[in-house]
Amino acid sequence: MSHDPYLADPTRYDSMQYRRSGKSGLRLPGVSLGLWHNFGGANNADTMRETMRTAFDLGVTHYDLANNYGPPPGSAEENFGRIFAQDLKPYRDEIIVSTKAGYDMWPGPYGDFGSRKYLLASLDQSLARMGLDYVDVFYHHRPDPDTPIEESMMALDSAVRSGKALYAGISNYGPDATRAAIDILRDLGTPLLIHQFSYSMYERGPEEELIGALESEGVGSIVFSPLAQGLLTDRYLKGVPEGSRVTHSQFLNENQLSQTYLDRTRALNDIAAGRGQSLAQLAIQWVLRGDHITSALVGASSAEQLRNTVASLDFPALTDDEIAAIEPHAVHGTHRGA
Template sequence: MTQRVEFLDERPDPNTPWTPPENRFKRYAYNRVGNSGLVVSPLALGTWYNFGDDTPFQKQRDIVRFAFENGINHIDIANQYGPPLGAAEENIGRILRKDFRPYRNELVIATKAGWPQWLGPNGRLGGKKHLLGSIDESLARLGLDHVDIFYSHRYDPDTPLHETIEALDTLVRQGKALYVGISSYSAQRSREALSIAKELGTPLLVNQSSYSLLNRWIEDELLSDLAQSGAAAIAFTPLAQGLLADRYLQGFEVQRAQRRTYITAEAQSEDNLRRLRGLAAIAAERGQTLSQLAIAWTLRDPRVASTLVGVSSKEQLAENLKALDNLAFSSEELAQIDNFAVHDGGVNPWKVSSEL
């Protein structure tokens, strides 16, 4: 049974070595990733935003420390996260060296490659040269000899999929990753990738996919295919790029939606506003905020091993962690939610690539 999360919010003396609490892994239930031996926290710390050089390093360090103090063992990165490109890996690497040397084996660290990273025709997508070169650069920035999960960050329509999966297989055999994954692959491409991985003996464990109350595409086929193969989903953007937050309940025009490029004009519709307000009412009945409901809902399905959250402060992370106080949904609540949750609410900019 999920335990209530308590939050440690005291900032340590900078002159005193940081020591996380010994009960850090006794706060809530953890999830096994598919049929593997890998176990992850239900919330993972995402680094897409707020871990580039435009965010003070000490603020980043405080967030990572706070996450670990409160039981998050899963950190998700990508080689292009910044700004500039690679900065998130460099900054996480600095934090690991400063604070986490004794705790490396307690962490599940994931990174990815596939989006443009360097100039020239081999600087992106899914070719062997790009993926094998990328992991070497990522490991150097992180200061690690291996990561726990390495992803093909996007499907490459111009490279045989067998070559992409073979590259992932190679880096596992080289000891540079324990497991591998794919991200934003369609159900069809995911099936093909899993079949190739099975043939090669590659531990292809995860499809990391966009998933939220306004973006339910993975429920059609992908989740069942992953489960059948012994793999799992890891969800990103459970808050639909921030749309599923209380700030928008009064309307889009007075908020920051126009400045967040991933919240499109299509997403800022009257239908979506009605959905947000309906979902917020259900959340209130559960004693949750809209964002807490949205996070908890993505974790209701055991085929989803973890949900990534990106935060700008440890206070925001504390609010997200409160979603774990109530992960149980009655059949009546799920039916009410289905009145407002939709498969395509215009919040999936990865849709085209995932349909390739």
Template sequence: MYKADDKRYDNMLYRWSGKSGLKLPLISLGLWHNFGGIDSYEKGRELIRTAFDSGITHFDLANNYGPPAGSAEEMFGRLLQSDLAPYRDELLISTKAGYYMWPGPYGEWGSKKSLTASIDQSLRRMNLDYVDIFYHHRPDPNTPLEETMSALDGIVRQGKALYVGLSNYKPEETRQASRILKALGTPCLIHQPSYSMLNRTIEAGLLDVLEEEGIGSIVFAPLQHGILSDRYLNGIAADSRAAGPSPFLKPQDISEERLEKVRRLTDLANARGQKLAQMALAWVLRRGRVTSALIGASKISHIEDAVEAVSGLEFSEEELAAIDSILA
């Protein structure tokens, strides 16, 4: 019988999400990879329990996570029943809809029909009455924004979600969506964009919009799919994501020029007493503009290293300038 670690909140830090009353852990665990039907349930169980024992209260899913699609939610629902049911009120569980999930005109995007069907399916897969955060996963160019935001508002009013969020929305789309949601009475809690030392596009407007609108942020791919770690310093391993079918990381993304920058960043991290992955997480969390960094994990050490990173968030101006110089 699983019993959570009594010291689980001793080393994690938490931040308010925008102007809401909700705090998120600085490190959140995403179930995008390694928690699907093709993966080991016992391994996933060990990773999730380790995360919760380390103070990671937020678990991020989506309707299409797996593979196969939906299986990550099913796995998490099974674990909720067997291990985490006594701790439901300590957990933040989020899911999303918007990418392709089932055939026909309603299995993706952002219509009220699609989002309503998707949240109902997700709740059944996880055997939950509600999720804490429900996201629209990507903007829909063919559905009026008012309809999509009205659907999110309705899902909260029906008690199927406590908060709503956006993902992959550009700055002006985010501003418009936020103002519609405020007028409806369901403010946007959080935005989930991609952000890392190698991908800084959200600095060109989105972070400013989030601060103006009082919206928190949880950034995915803070390690740039493993490039900002020691994973590829000695080449592409046969069991790595770059050697597999992932559409998000290809061998050409790991050029010798990029690896040389990673080696220099590694030296800087070591001088700070951190691993490169820890410095990369600390960097996205610096100065408090980002609420939480969303990690993936295939090993217990990935979670342990990420949790340890929260104790080293301070950077000198010289260190920040050195990072900018290396990446220029």
């Protein structure tokens, strides 16, 4: 790709949809770029750079990371930081950067879960890797069964009060723990901005309680795996392509490609085709139907893939009849081979 100085597309805000995160003042793009799988040490530097540039040119102002993203852990933040310094630093005030801590990151008892010691040290390390003075959102990545939730939330409050983060978030918390986190942070004076969780046509557990709790408390929501790790694309409808994620991922296996999965996914693919879009585009529109989800996090292995995903926002909103037609095929657990 060209290594000329980067100038952002002047039309970048013309077509992107921005949604308010709960009752906060912050709006996020309907599609946000997650740097989970495609920004590690082994990924192509030019491809990563082109993808990040393209995201911003499309109005995708939000880049989502975590301390352990890679592999190896930390490398996604390092790669993001290098590209940010090359291209995006002049636009810092137009960009939302989030990171997280909560999973195993370094040896010993202080490099995992939810202690104040771990969370605040991890944030300092993340800022150093990215070359940033602050992140916009700092998340506790998962609840810690052995650390009082008050301690983890006080660490998020401290991160915000120190100026190293602007907002506090949580990820992978169940409904009860989410309500507790909301109450504690509200009492501390640092309201919870957003919750990040897995949600898709095939992962509908959050509909039971979590989404309603967030809405009633005025907290935003950003969902990961809206394509169910690629299962909500047309990739596997004719068998398993050589080298695809299902052949080497710890999250996917060929047992998930059951006849039930194929039948449901083909039916959804037909609905998408009837709308003139891909199944992936339909899946993104479905999680964003109504206004109960703030943003959908997507990974992208190329700029072209990201363009195709963001184009999902250009299609007409799903009608009630289309949502009803999708319903029999959007079955919780299908992604697990049900």
